[in-house]
Amino acid sequence: MFNFRRFGAIFGARNKEFWRDRSSLSWNFAFPLLLIFGFSVVFSDNNQNQFKMGLLNQVDAPAALESLKYTAYVEYKDKTIALKKVGQHQIDLLLDWDNQEYWVNNSSPKGYILEKLLLHSSSQLKRNEVTGDAIEYIDWVIPGILGMNIMFSCLFGVGYVIVRYRKNGVLKRLQATPVKTFEFVAAQIVSRMLIVMTVSSIVFMGTWLTLDFRVEGSLWTLLLILMIGSICLVALGLLVASRSESEELVGGLLNFASWPMMLLSGVWFSLEGAPEFIKIISQMLPLTHFVDAARLVMTEGATLTDVSQQLFILMLMALAFFICSGLMFNWGKNR
Template sequence: MNIKRFLAVVKARNLEFVRDKSSLGWSLLFPVILLVVLSFVFSGDGKAAYKVGVINIAQTDSSFLDTKYIDFVDYQDVTLAQTKLSQHSLDLVIDFQRQQYWINQDSPNGYLVEKIFLASQPGFEALTTMGEKIRYVDWVLPGILGMNMMFSCLFGVGYVIVRYRKNAVLKRLKATPLTALEFVSAQLTSRAIIVMLTSSVIYAGCNVFFDFYMLGSYFDLFIVGILGAASLITLGLLMASRSKSEELTGGLLNLVSWPMMMLSGVWFSLEGAPKSLQFFADFLPLTHLVSGARKIITEGASLADVSYHLTIMSVMTILFLSLGAYLFNWNTER
């Protein structure tokens, strides 16, 4: 190994990075932005110890709702709340208008919350339910698969486009009759096939060992997965539509991937989270992919039940694909 040549390459690479003002600026700003976002998301008095579902919480006026360390989640559908309770996702469900509450007899947390509730609100009718607790591995499965798809879709497409542009592959393709829309559509199709095949193999292989909880249809789950992959792939194409710098493209892809990884319900539920946070999460494709898949797996939802998520992902795919094709640059010049 020649130290002189080695140091020359190190110096040249460092100078290249420093001279790329956009990449340098992003490298300085991204950690600051991430710290600000995380400090906002995880600020508060502490993690709630229990989670209670309340039917029509907006029409409820009770001092029990001021109890500390309990998350109160609003539900309009009593059946859905009872399903969550039977799966141990909720510790108690209360309907203040009907003076009733539901408790899962197999839930230790439910037993404790019931005692706290009755101490301040006596006279409610107790109704019971039973159900098998969903393991955390079953609940987090859609998030893990979705996150893996996200990185494969974004970085697997973004970096390839930039490399093609830097190596003048795109410049040569421009001399052919191929249009930008045809090129990005082909990239979308190719990556979607790869992502769905790998995700299916991962799910099937892990299912042999973990025996995953599944109430819905595998066909419905596949539809949610393909639409989620399409929205993420087209987002990656949009991020790389004009850039010729791997560093800048990496920064842009991190800009969209990190918020999705933290705020799309991959690791924890957004139920009970601030409304502003839930509103922001609705603009993230991974949120709809994870939420739709999780409802099918844990609640047995149909495509009609997750039509909202399917619609949002379809609209995002069309929007990102159109913008990506319109802004696409074949050449290496900025």
């Protein structure tokens, strides 16, 4: 039979525990503020740009195009990459103002409208056509969604477990055994990596067969990206949970680590044309390199050599997280 007195006692004790935990209490106030601030910075541009124009070797739009409204401009230094994006409808038009020519895809509705607006501003430009298959949003966003799912699985799947072990005294009992810190940390990384790779591979194959999204590159290269990315994110989860005994605090810290990556790693939208400081922050996040590498393989057929830079950065980050988590790891208070 339900006893309201026992219920009230447990309810009151839990509330007191929460309010007396100054760190988690502070975080519950600080995190929403940080989240709102982050959204306000990322989405602070009131210009509702409808078109995206690539500029070849030019940062800002030419003075002759200043009257062209609702258009975002993105600089490209590599003409081959820029033309490929025009063919895939990732940008609506590519302009080389120095040579007075532009490239447009005839099958792009936005490219057609932007071309008319461009010629209205400057009619002396030479027209070039680009062909290619459009990358649908589902093709573009799938790598980001899979990467985000792996990120949450790695961070929260490891962080909460470690804190619970520490809080319940399991780690303290393990300390009495011959197991070394780095052995325990490495075992956690490998275990979670295998779980994430197995689950993610099943999800990937199931959705691929069902939705038939674009996969241009090698599945083996994708598997390697998945493995290295998972190791990096698991190591980050271990680093976050390396010392704390408060599940509430670790939950806040894991949210603090995951939300910026979800917003600034190109999961939902491209950061091309974003402010420079946003791009700099994005390059500091492991999920950015993970998603970029997977997206290049899936949408553009990139080879292992093409994504070697992203993989190298992920391996460096994983090594740094692993060493720091091993050095900072706390087995628990003395009892």
